[in-house]
Amino acid sequence: MKNYLSINDIDSLPKLVKEAINSKKNPTADKALGANKTIGLLFFNNSLRTRLSTQKAALNLGMEVIVMNFGNEGWALEYADGTVMDQGTSEHVKEAAQVVSQYCDIIGIRAFAELKDKEKDEAEIVLNNFKKYASVPIVNMESSIGHPLQALTDAITIEENNTKKRPKVVLSWAPHPKALPHAVANSFVEMMQLQDADFVLTHPEGYELNPELTKGITIEYDQEKALENADFVSVKNWSNYIDYGKVMNTDSNWKMTKEKLGNAKFMHCLPVRRNVVVEDAVLDSNQSLVIEQANNRTYAAQIVLKKILEKL
Ligand code: CP
Numbered sequence: 001m002k003n004y005l006s007i008n009d010i011d012s013l014p015k016l017v018k019e020a021i022n023s024k025k026n027p028t029a030d031k032a033l034g035a036n037k038t039i040g041l042l043f044f045n046n047s048l049r050t051r052l053s054t055q056k057a058a059l060n061l062g063m064e065v066i067v068m069n070f071g072n073e074g075w076a077l078e079y080a081d082g083t084v085m086d087q088g089t090s091e092h093v094k095e096a097a098q099v100v101s102q103y104c105d106i107i108g109i110r111a112f113a114e115l116k117d118k119e120k121d122e123a124e125i126v127l128n129n130f131k132k133y134a135s136v137p138i139v140n141m142e143s144s145i146g147h148p149l150q151a152l153t154d155a156i157t158i159e160e161n162n163t164k165k166r167p168k169v170v171l172s173w174a175p176h177p178k179a180l181p182h183a184v185a186n187s188f189v190e191m192m193q194l195q196d197a198d199f200v201l202t203h204p205e206g207y208e209l210n211p212e213l214t215k216g217i218t219i220e221y222d223q224e225k226a227l228e229n230a231d232f233v234s235v236k237n238w239s240n241y242i243d244y245g246k247v248m249n250t251d252s253n254w255k256m257t258k259e260k261l262g263n264a265k266f267m268h269c270l271p272v273r274r275n276v277v278v279e280d281a282v283l284d285s286n287q288s289l290v291i292e293q294a295n296n297r298t299y300a301a302q303i304v305l306k307k308i309l310e311k312l
Contacts, residue, residue: 002137004140005140013194016303019303020296023302027060031062038063039063039066039104041108042110043071044111045110045111054149056301057299060298061302075089075090077089077093079126093133107136107139113144118245126144137308142183144181144183150297151184156300160292161292163231164231170230171235172256173237173254174235174236174237174255174256179247184238186213204251206248229262231265232264235266255279267289267293269293270294272290
């Protein structure tokens with residue numbers, strides 16, 4: 001693997017999931033692979049799981065880790081070509097990406113959507129410019145439109161908990177007071193398209209994701225109907241995609257409850273707002289996989305870093 005920017009950078013998802021599950025049995029077996037190699041993790045936004053699990057993954061592989069909160073500690077970066085930089089930005093990404101490449105063998109980038117300008121967000125300006133100007137591989141730690149490490153994690157978690165040949169998996173929208181990006185939902189949809197499963201997407205009308213991503217996917221606006229006989233229910237809020245970045249609906253009827261969940265397993269990428277997105281009774285039950293998912297973030301990152309290190 002050269003870079004990990006999207007779930008589609010994986011050659012065979014089922015094969016990689018099996019390798020990740022295998023690496024959990026002996027997480028430090030490949031410690032020699034990363035010896036004398038350094039990963040730089042650049043955070044333009046907050047994180048708990050991604051920051052710690054990616055560090056843990058790199059340490060398991062014997063790498064050195066450098067972490068920088070670029071958003072508030074780095075120079076404000078310029079991304080446009082030919083700009084006269086006499087305003088707020090202090091350093092061009094052309095230099096910054098090449099400079100970080102002098103210190104690191106792999107660079108991880110977290111840069112969320114700003115949710116103001118759809119076209120700008122979809123251009124993935126931070127991620128793509130680092131990819132363009134860095135001389136080392138890039139790992140997407142959640143960009144404007146995708147969170148492929150989370151999607152790989154979710155594939156691992158489904159595989160570990162699945163008891164059926166073809167499980168039913170539902171991705172359900174949930175209410176949230178703040179405008180959240182589409183990245184987690186987008187990558188979950190992309191990941192499910194690579195799975196042998198009955199996949200249903202449910203959300204209020206008007207909350208459609210990018211139609212290019214959901215082509216051929218079953219969308220059911222009736223949440224109760226969508227949840228019938230589900231084996232796995234992944235819940236996530238996203239802001240409006242059509243009226244871009246707006247919160248148009250906070251209907252608490254879309255909150256996940258124990259009653260609605262039935263016998264299904266509950267999934268969420270975290271962080272989650274209790275009793276807004278999902279009720280306590282779900283999160284505190286043995287149907288919740290959220291801590292297993294958080295644990296699997298390490299093994300998703302580790303298998304990705306391993307594949308990249310093998311090609312260095
Ligand atoms: N799920 C996830 O990416 O968590 P963090 O935002 O805490 O990294």
